[in-house]
Amino acid sequence: MSAYLLRHASLLGETVADVRIADGVITEIGTDLDPGADTVVDAEGLIALPGLVDLHTHLREPGREDSETVETGTRSAAAGGFTCVHAMANTDPVADTAGVVEQVWRLGREHGWCDVAPVGAVTVGLDGERLAELGAMADSAAGVRVFSDDGRCVSDAVLMRRALEYVKAFDGVIAQHAQEPRLTEGAQMNEGELSGRLGLTGWPAVAEEAIIARDVLLAEHVGSRLHVCHLSTRGSVEIVRWAKSRGVDVTAEVTPHHLLLTDALAATYDPRYKVNPPLRTADDVAALREALAEGVIDIVATDHAPHPSEDKECEWAAAAFGMTGLETALSVVQHTMVDTGLLDWAGVAERMSATPARIGRVAAHGRPLAVGEPANVVLYDPAASRTIDPRDAVSRSRNIPYAGLELPGRVVATFLRGRPTVLDGALVQEVAA
Ligand SMILES: NC(=O)N[C@@H](CC(=O)O)C(=O)O
Ligand SMILES: [Zn+2]
Ligand SMILES: [Zn+2]
DSSP states (O other), X not given: OOOEEEEEEEETTTEEEEEEEETTEEEEEESSOOOTTSEEEEOTTOEEEXXXXXXXXXXXXXXXXXXXXXXXXXXXXXXXXXXXXXXXXOSSSOSOSHHHHHXXXXXXXXXXXXXXXXXXXXXXGGOSSSBOOHHHHHHSTTOOOEEOOTTSOOOOHHHHHHHHHHHGGGTOEEEEOOOOTGGGTTOOEEOSHHHHHHTOOEEOHHHHHHHHHHHHHHHHHHTOOEEEOSOOOHHHHHHHHXXXXXXXXXXXXXXXXXXXXXXXXXXXXXXXXXXXXXXXOHHHHHHHHHHHHHTSSOEEOOOBOOOOHHHHSSOGGGSOOOBOOTTTHHHHHIIIIITTTSOOHHHHHIIIIIHHHHHHTOTTSSOOSOTTSBOOEEEEEEEEEEEOOGGXXXXXXXXXXXXXXXXXXXXXXXXXXXXXXEETTEEOTTOOO
């Protein structure tokens, strides 16, 4: 394996140094290092961050390879600076057995442009009726630690309680898609004045908040670890803040799109803006940004949800929920959090690498940029900018909500255990091992 010298990189946007990468690890950090035979990467003006970790990616394999595969989804992830993604369980078949999670894990090992940590379903077939074989998935080669019925809510309180209790034995976490099903029947967008005007059935904030309130109380009652997926309202922030103040072991994520976009976009009736949970109000967006800066919301997770054009290029009510996000996550976070002064790059590294790695228990990721650590590193140019064109997508799907928007930043290089997956801003073709 070749060795690399990243010259004049700005580590977490703080100190400028040279970083030597060899044999999969960071071997040296210093000034004016001798390149010797190493490949020199000019990192002048670039920020070096630990490889990003996504706790919430839909890779769609097995079953929906027309929208994404482990190979195309992880390629998209590498292009976005990620070195590890958690693959959600709502595949076909559902990842609810040791066999399916091992299949996804193996696909990641064989075709992954980044590490793939499979998420296991909480209930059989995501049907919300019987607990899946959580222990068998944890004990499998995939070593599952995150369990989620994402796409659906574990709405039965008894099942949720049992799941929370059960995963304690192997240090697991339940990642809840908080959506009270009865309150959201037929829901199409955020419930508010605009949904009434557009004639689309509303998805009220309370449908999310009621489940989060219930779940933090359950997690407290049984002393378990809870993670809240794609938090989207000011009220949800207040509930998580309250739970944390009581010492409940709860973490929460926000997506890039909920940090940037609002429900006003539904007025276009363009299904690119249809997502679950729905885009909310400008006031919610402000609350989410503040909560992420404060640490009430722990992490950014993409909820990358690729869909083929036939499921998106149709009328709003018939379209699938979801948008892609891996390739633009860091740019949207720069735009909404860094350029606004809410967060520095060290804060970004914590929220997009160290903390998601800790929640998902992926030990080789989210490590500090330090000698002896695995060389999972991204080099990012914050001064670059680009106009988003869905035709440039690395993902197999093009349901990106930022078409035509100018976003800052560019991933210049991504290293996965010392091997570049991206160099000079382009994917390294022969990388997938
Ligand atoms: N976010 C979405 O709108 N869609 C996700 C499911 C989910 O994350 O709930 C999907 O699988 O397409
Ligand atoms: Zn979800
Ligand atoms: Zn999701």
